[in-house]
Amino acid sequence: MQAAQITHYHQTTPTLQTIPIPTPRDHEVLVKIKAASINPIDLKTMAGGLKLLLTYPMPLTIGSDFAGEVVAVGKRVTQFKVGDAVYGRPQKNHIGTFADYIAVATADIALMPRHLTYQEAAAIPLVGLTSYQALHDLMHLTPGQKVLIQGGAGGIGTIAIPLAKRMGAYVATTASRKNFELVTCLGADRAIDYHTEDFAETLTDYDAVFDTRGGTTLEQAFRVVKPGGTVVSVSGLPTAKFAKDYGLPHWKRALFALAAHKLTRLARQTKTRYHFLFMTPSGRQLQVLTDLIEQDAWHPTIDRTFPLSQVDQALAHARGGHARGKIILNIGE
Numbered sequence: 001m002q003a004a005q006i007t008h009y010h011q012t013t014p015t016l017q018t019i020p021i022p023t024p025r026d027h028e029v030l031v032k033i034k035a036a037s038i039n040p041i042d043l044k045t046m047a048g049g050l051k052l053l054l055t056y057p058m059p060l061t062i063g064s065d066f067a068g069e070v071v072a073v074g075k076r077v078t079q080f081k082v083g084d085a086v087y088g089r090p091q092k093n094h095i096g097t098f099a100d101y102i103a104v105a106t107a108d109i110a111l112m113p114r115h116l117t118y119q120e121a122a123a124i125p126l127v128g129l130t131s132y133q134a135l136h137d138l139m140h141l142t143p144g145q146k147v148l149i150q151g152g153a154g155g156i157g158t159i160a161i162p163l164a165k166r167m168g169a170y171v172a173t174t175a176s177r178k179n180f181e182l183v184t185c186l187g188a189d190r191a192i193d194y195h196t197e198d199f200a201e202t203l204t205d206y207d208a209v210f211d212t213r214g215g216t217t218l219e220q221a222f223r224v225v226k227p228g229g230t231v232v233s234v235s236g237l238p239t240a241k242f243a244k245d246y247g248l249p250h251w252k253r254a255l256f257a258l259a260a261h262k263l264t265r266l267a268r269q270t271k272t273r274y275h276f277l278f279m280t281p282s283g284r285q286l287q288v289l290t291d292l293i294e295q296d297a298w299h300p301t302i303d304r305t306f307p308l309s310q311v312d313q314a315l316a317h318a319r320g321g322h323a324r325g326k327i328i329l330n331i332g333e
């Protein structure tokens with residue numbers, strides 16, 4: 001089979017290699033991948049930017065989520081059968097979706113929403129689970145609460161906005177002005193052009209901020225959120241608590257505690273909570289998303305689709321940092 005691989009960190013372009021088709025283990029299914037999505041984590045993985053959290057043996061097939069068809073099942077698999085259309089985000093030590101096939105644990109997959117194409121379904125797992133875990137598991141958003149979602153036109157924003165609206169929240173978001181129509185159609189109640197307007201000057205008393213930017217943008221979030229509120233960042237600095245929960249050794253916990261000191265101080269001063277979220281693969285939560293998406297007959301926003309042979313161009317497009325929704329790789333269709 002074909003697989004987009006790197007042989008070392010800091011390799012900016014993966015190369016297509018021919019490698020053996022994997023054999024599913026007892027609790028795995030073999031999936032013929034039809035589409036995968038590009039995520040910024042793919043770029044970070046290739047650049048070696050996640051080495052403190054994850055190290056990979058080389059060569060490494062990249063790619064973090066997929067949609068495809070089950071073509072074989074392991075001995076102990078009962079929930080899925082050959083022919084099922086599934087999607088998923090494999091465990092972080094088991095990535096490799098820019099490829100024709102993947103053997104993946106049944107715990108990490110779910111049946112795809114029936115009304116979606118493989119390309120649309122592939123847009124969902126990583127950003128969908130991240131958004132669900134931020135808005136539902138950590139913020140516990142309830143109807144009427146106000147949330148700011150940074151980067152509303154991006155991969156996360158285009159699923160987080162409709163999800164937050166579905167939970168009954170009032171949603172403000174940041175985007176370039178040219179994307180105001182998109183974020184408004186997705187349900188945003190208030191759009192802020194981050195090029196010309198300072199969100200921290202305009203917004204106050206928010207229950208929660210979903211930060212996708214990190215840096216000073218994240219620090220400013222503590223001016224927006226009210227006491228008792230929550231800031232969740234997927235791009236900021238991990239905390240010591242995260243490092244402990246993630247099972248990192250003491251020296252890394254100490255390192256993260258030091259690095260996130262300013263953020264934990266800001267949270268203390270403003271009487272708010274700060275969480276760093278490193279999303280967790282979950283077939284169970286993905287099934288919840290499947291059900292919601294089917295009920296709403298919802299379709300994700302696709303920016304562009306590239307064939308696997310143009311994976312370098314797809315990654316370069318993502319590197320530009322201004323995707324409108326998701327960038328998709330078409331594989332084997």
Ligand SMILES: NC(=O)c1ccc[n+]([C@@H]2O[C@H](COP(=O)([O-])OP(=O)(O)OC[C@H]3O[C@@H](n4cnc5c(N)ncnc54)[C@H](OP(=O)(O)O)[C@@H]3O)[C@@H](O)[C@H]2O)c1
Binds near residue numbers: 041179194
């Ligand atoms: N920790 C985790 O588990 C986790 C999970 C998923 C993602 N992430 C991280 O979250 C970040 C966002 O992911 P994504 O998939 O949404 O990325 P993405 O699709 O590449 O985001 C592109 C979007 O970012 C917007 N943007 C650029 N600069 C901005 C700014 N200063 N303020 C507000 N928006 C801005 C752009 O908006 P305009 O084009 O409108 O300017 C564009 O729509 C990435 O860093 C990713 O690595 C982390």
